[in-house]
Amino acid sequence: MSERNGLRYGLLALALLVLLAILLLLVGREDALESAPAAADSARLESLAELNGQAPTRRALQIQTWQTAEGAKVLFVEARELPMFDLRLIFAAGSSQDDGVPGLAMLTNAMLNEGVPGKDAGAIAAGFENLGAQFGNGSYRDMAVASLRALSAAEIRQPALRLFAEVLGQPSFPEDALMRIKNQLMAGFEYRKQDPGKLASLELFQRLYGAHPYAHPSDGTAESIPAIDRAQLQAFHARAYAAGNAVLALVGDLSRSEAEALAAEVSAALPPGPALAHIPQPEPPRGxxxxxxxxxxxxxxxxxxxxxxxxxxxxxxxxxxxxxxxxxxxxxxxxxxxxxxxxxxxxxxxxxxxxxxxxxxxxxxxxxxxxxxxxxxxxxxxxxxxxxxxxxxxxxxxxxxxxxxxxxxxxxxxxxxxxxxxxxxxxxxxxxxxxxxxxxxxxxxxxxxxxxxxxxxxxxxxxxxxxxPEVAQQALPPPTGKPAEQPSGVPEH
The missing domain is CATH 3.30.830.10 (Metalloenzyme, LuxS/M16 peptidase-like)
Structure with missing residues (x-):
């Protein structure tokens, strides 16, 4: 037998041994599945065919709710599947509460994590990052939002909550950060002059809502933003980020008692105060x-x-x-x-x-x-x-x-x-x-x-x-199953 043939037969024998081992493993696995408890069947994936045209099942939520001592409304769902929790605070602190100063609500929200006593924006970001936690915030017409996601283990949860409570309850609104964000907004106002879709949207809301609080853009205007100062942000925060004006949504790997302690800690860190009055309904506009x-x-x-x-x-x-x-x-x-x-x-x-x-x-x-x-x-x-x-x-x-x-x-x-x-x-x-x-x-x-x-x-x-553009108009093409001409270019927005 040549050396090459010997190697070939050796590899063939090895392949047969591997195949035999796989077959034995599959037989053993089949026996194990047959003898497994019936509960194991419920964990397998279901075929879509087995749904027989019915909608897939939806996760049933057991929502628990209460109010903190300071007046914040809490909604909680216990979810033990993952060792983490999601917390979202919603305030009636959107641009509809700007009270004649367009952009005030948005600037207040944007400045929350720019500084607290003893920590600048970098230290705050590093604090969340070192804990593997995620902080988020945003401001819209109806509401302002701040959120936290972190592991539920006490050694992570507690320091993450302390930092989150500082950010929400004690923002320092540093002047240098305020100037930087104002400059970014002003640059954005210049840029949107070149966006016809944005220009159309701004005019649409103005015509649709007139003098109503929904009429002005949430990020303010080129006329309003430069004049907003730190004192106005502090006053808006004290009024609109009050505990009584907050809804606290919480989901995660927490017991009811842990959830209550968490909500109480965050609520106590917020400024005291009641919920703000709901904005009025708008008057119908002229078409x-x-x-x-x-x-x-x-x-x-x-x-x-x-x-x-x-x-x-x-x-x-x-x-x-x-x-x-x-x-x-x-x-x-x-x-x-x-x-x-x-x-x-x-x-x-x-x-x-x-x-x-x-x-x-x-x-x-x-x-x-x-x-x-x-x-x-x-x-x-x-x-x-x-x-x-x-x-x-x-x-x-x-x-x-x-x-x-x-x-x-x-x-x-x-x-x-x-x-x-x-x-x-x-x-x-x-x-x-x-x-x-x-x-x-x-x-x-x-x-x-x-x-x-x-x-x-x-x-x-x-x-x-x-x-x-103002251009001469043409008649529309007749309807067909295969349009002869598609729109020119890609959408511009």
């Missing part, structure tokens, strides 16, 4: 169109009117109706007629933004400038037809099935759950809101959805803002 002349290839179109607040009894019906009309991406009426059949846009969307007061219903898209007038009339006609006819039964069934399939994602992670708790607490929704919402969705009929949409929307009352 009509306005145009911003802007040199570009495409025209931005925005159509809007006042929608609903978050506690409106028609919320579920409007949510489902909008999913069919323009809120569900591909397959909606708007996408089918405007993009798929005519190739007028890359995307067209509609939506209700339900807030503390009546938020906007809005339709937005970009299209070729020379087709903008025809596209606008097409979209208005589609809305008019939808309100007159309502959805088909097939559209309603498809939308319900899609929502039922995606709804479990709303509680698929601790981060998702804490967001749901924050919404429930801030808008004062029932604790069983998630279950009742889906039950209401399932029970809705075509007639109920049609009636709800018609109660709240009127194509003749739309506030319309366009931004793009």
């Amino acid at each position: 009509g169109a306005s145009h911003i002349d802007f040199p570009s290839q495409q025209t931005h179109l925005m159509l809007a009117q006042l929608g609903i607040d978050r506690r409106d009894p028609d919320y579920a019906a409007l949510y489902l109706g909008n999913q069919i009309f323009g809120g569900g991406g591909f397959g909606t009426r708007l996408m089918e007629e405007v993009r798929e059949k005519r190739g007028l846009t890359y995307g067209v969307y509609s939506g209700f933004s339900a807030m503390q007061a009546r938020g906007p219903f809005m339709i937005s898209l970009q299209t070729r400038a020379e087709l903008s007038a025809g596209t606008l009339q097409l979209v208005k006609g589609l809305l008019r037809d939808y309100l007159d006819q309502g959805p088909t039964q097939q559209e309603l069934d498809d939308a319900k099935r899609e929502l039922a399939g995606s709804f479990p994602l709303s509680t698929a992670s601790n981060g998702a759950i804490v967001g749901q708790l924050g919404t429930i607490g801030f808008y004062d929704l029932p604790l069983d809101h998630l279950e009742s919402f889906m039950a209401e969705i399932k029970a809705l009929s075509v007639e109920q959805v049609k009636a709800a949409m018609a109660r709240h929307l009127d194509p003749e009352a739309l506030v319309i803002v366009s931004a793009g």
